[in-house]
Amino acid sequence: MIHIVFNEPDVDVLQKAIELDETLAGDILLIRDDYAVGPLQNLYIGEGIQARRDWWKTVLAGTDGETSVDNGDVDDYKTVAEVVGRLRRDENEVVWIWAAQNKHDVSGYYWLLYYVKEFQGRVFILYLNNLPFFNEKGNIFYPNWLSEIPAKEYLKAKKLAREITLSEFEVDPDEWTKICNADKGVRLLEGGKKLINEDYDFYDAELKRLITGDWQKASKIINQHISKTKHTTGDMYLLWRLKSLIESGDYDVQGKLGNMKEFEVKSKQAVAV
Template identity: 25%
Template sequence: MIHIVFGAATAGSLKQAFCEMKQDQVNDIIAFHDIYSIGPLLHLHEHEGQENRIEWLRNVISNEFGHFDDMVTDQHRMLQQIKDIKDGTRILIWTGSNAHEQIGLRYAIYLLKEKNIELSLINTTTAFDQLFNTNTRRMDIRHAGEITTEKLKVLYKSKEHMHSVTKEERAQFLIEWLSFAKENHTLRIWQKGQTISVPEDEFDAYLVKMAKRLHQSHPEEEYIVTPRLIGEVLGHLEQYIDDDFIEYRLKTLIDQGIFDMIGRRTSMRYYSIKLTEFGQNFKKWVCCREYEDHPFVKIEGDYGYEPFHCGHCQCHLEKDDVPISDTLFSKIWNWNIQYGRWFDEETDELVLNGADMEKKFNQEGERITEEVKRALSPAFQIEYSPSEYTQYFI
């Protein structure tokens, strides 16, 4: 069997998993060493489109330690490996619920369209959730490269998560790929179960927002080391976006006067940044364009953070994003710190009267939500999202 994966991290972890399982498939992994959530896809299945994408990536991806050159070489190797696949071969494509791997899936199936093969796929996001997440403990993975070798072994042995792709499904994937290959957008995200194209500056406001947070938490440091800012952004984004792309946008904002810098831009390790006075007032939107056009706040209990989330993209919102009085916010915060007290983390069990505690928490949450509605309606849509932990224990 040949395994197709999207990214060097996934390929390395899967290869290690096969070695530890003493499988003879170590050399049967074809890796698409690219990230398809960024960069142009226009005519990518043709030579001209591939060259155009490489030229765009050349301005985005660092070539420190030959990283970019290696990626180009790996791309050429991958295309040759696909051509060399023989009819009758069994192929398993490892994908996930994110823009990068969903586009990679469709691209791979298009490249295989002339092959008479037995094709299956595994959605690692769904499989991981069903195999490892529980009612009380969960880990949300953004792409297969975040899955450990040990868990990949479990996924591979769990055959019920492998889906045989029908002729009709292959035909639909081809149509969807050709639709992507007609676009010249350079950024795509996963939203509401599908891949959508968004403007290249989609995360600029979030980048500025994270810089403000770092400035506030480290007031003694005039400049922020660039890797710290990029790590902060990537750590909070629910999307799988490459760090090189975030740095590319940071450099664009430096050129636009949003950030000032010291050092050399040859590598993110060699320069530091700070928001300019102009940058301090920069705000295109809070988290997504939908929120800007139609502010939608979900109030839900959370551990240690403001209990606000965007009702459109689910991003975490901060106090400054929800224009309520300090008095009302204090009331909300005092309510929020009670979240989860009905659950004993050491025993994974409810505490005595835990169900009643959660019920009272939700009742108070609904009452507070009504106060927020009165303060912000009709400009904001406000909803309460109740805690539902205890229902799994009763």
């Protein structure tokens, strides 16, 4: 059995669940890229793959993650090649795709379908959308991320595994193609598996609101965005958008414009006449 997840914290909690239930035993593979942001055109051919890598280089420029694209730290195509190879070599091998109701997981699910469609009947989905679970304190909650679910609750979640239907393998890739061809930079989840596109600057308005007349570290602004804003995304994307706002010349900055803890930002003060 091959388990596929889309967030690094999910790996640890799923491994703990496997330790509690040997029927879940299998290899856990992680899809690392966040397909809810960035360019998606020609995503399955060399031109589009390279365009996305170049975009990530721009986003990560000046940060500790700048070299991660070039050195192969993120190579989902290598990961999916391993999955396809194993499925072709062993007709008894199956894949379980784990996804919670968030744009990151759903975008990853859509991206993955292209590669596993030839194995219909051996590919299962566990989509935990709008399903209640018990947290560590015994209270019912609705998780947005798999990693929020205690390991023991995965024993209940496994019962939700179902085959991805032939109809889904026909309809969902068409929906994903529309998303990819729209040439937008941000995906949002409306509900179920329905994604909508927004422009690259979608998160800018809230970032602007969080910048005040006092000096604040970029990390504080970004963490506020992530913790308090309804629609948000990964910190590296928000850092890139914050740097883009600074380049407009509307804000003061001090420090090195690199990692989010290395510089501070404030709004320009009006000059008294």
